[in-house]
Amino acid sequence: MKTIEAVTYPVHFHSQSYQDLSNLIAKNNYSTIFILVDENTFEHCYPKFIPNLATDKRIEVIEIESGEINKNIETCIGVWNAITELGGDRKSVLITLGGGVITDLGGFVASCFKRGIDFINIPTTLLSMVDASVGGKTGVDLGVLKNQIGLFANPEMVLVDTSYLETVNEREIKSGTAEIIKYGITYDVKLFNEIKNNKNLKINDLIFRAVEIKNEVVLKDPKEKDLRKILNFGHTLGHAIESFYLESENKDNLTHGEAIAIGMVCECFMSSKLLNFPKEKVAEVKETIVSIYTKTILLKEDFTAIMDLLKHDKKNVNGQVNFVLLNDYEDFKLDCKVPEELIIESMEYYNS
Structure with a gap:
């Protein structure tokens, strides 16, 4: 399946895309790779993903609680604090490994941290594959009001591997x-x-x-x-x-x-x-x-x-x-x- 060229980034499909991911990481010489997950993607998707990531860069995993109810500024603050405590800098990259909440919130977190670090979307649900991970919208909810806080920001890459759909109900x-x-x-x-x-x-x-x-x-x-x-x-x-x-x-x-x-x-x-x-x-x-x-x-x-x-x-x-x-x-x-x-x-x- 061919690559789709978006505004400023490629959307790659399936297993061969992991080589493109590794090439991007090597080319940009990131200082640290942060991987944002929730408890579900950490258990079911992270073990599937990590063997495909060929890099000698430092990897840190940040886990948030799943669900739309946690797509808020409080969660963002927790992630920003974690990146800071783990030594994140402007040459860090954030990989979002999850569904729509992870990609929306993760892109927003990355776009605001130190006025913006690179991020890469790896959607693991059908919703995030066909919608949330592509298009450059990031953001969080304000109370129950959907996506009230956010900005337009494009990832460096989107990697769509439909085998992750085996992990969702x-x-x-x-x-x-x-x-x-x-x-x-x-x-x-x-x-x-x-x-x-x-x-x-x-x-x-x-x-x-x-x-x-x-x-x-x-x-x-x-x-x-x-x-x-x-x-x-x-x-x-x-x-x-x-x-x-x-x-x-x-x-x-x-x-x-x-x-x-x-x-x-x-x-x-x-x-x-x-x-x-x-x-x-x-x-x-x-x-x-x-x-x-x-x-x-x-x-x-x-x-x-x-x-x-x-x-x-x-x-x-x-x-x-x-x-x-x-x-x-x-x-x-x-x-x-x-x-x-x-x-x-x-x-x-x-x-x-």
Whole structure:
């Protein structure tokens, strides 16, 4: 599988990529290699990764607790302190070995430490392979508000080794599949059809095409001024739903993909009301989503809290919530204003 050239860095695929990684480390003559993991990737992925790292440089492992709830500034401070205590300097490099939390937080940590050290992303979940590790967005949550603190910063390299997917459960695979569905609905409907029909599903090909699409979009619009906004489809309402479940003490958390899947159904429904997105395609998306994910009923008494969180979405301008909506598959409209009553109606449609 060929290398994808991103804005300033390559995205390598599979086992031969480890030689590229070793070459990069030797070329840049890093002083220390820091590897950021959580307890899961340290147990299941680190033993698989470390034999492939050919270097005589000093290696230090920094472990954080897993989960979106730990994607915050407090965790960053802990990592910054660890790097400092272990003698990190401006010639250090941070390798992120993990899912979306690790790559988002690790990139942010590296970009801020001593005004920026190099980092390398090695995603180990489907979600991080097709989304979080590529595109140059880094950041952490502010309380339950998703990705409120962060910056654009590119890694030196992304290494996608799909054998790490053997270490994650089916729920995490489904979480990442939501992002691939998003690319299919907004950009290349062949991807959506492959998942919908589930015939001879080749996950490696889906991953490559998803990364290719994200890279094509980011190359055209690195700072999300225009086209890159399509990558937010399903995320505007989806993030609010994810945040609500994250802060609710009496509810189980949703994965990122589960929340985004709900958001996509709702935003397809909004599209049908505002832009004449075909109703049969709304039903098609809903049927596909419900067939993949355990359905979570959004209680009416929770709508107000979800709407309140929606008002804090980082993409809002002048207090106005902006949605990406659809005229049709592969035909989108940016910065759509949606009446509050229609947002609520869309959640009722999802429940029905």
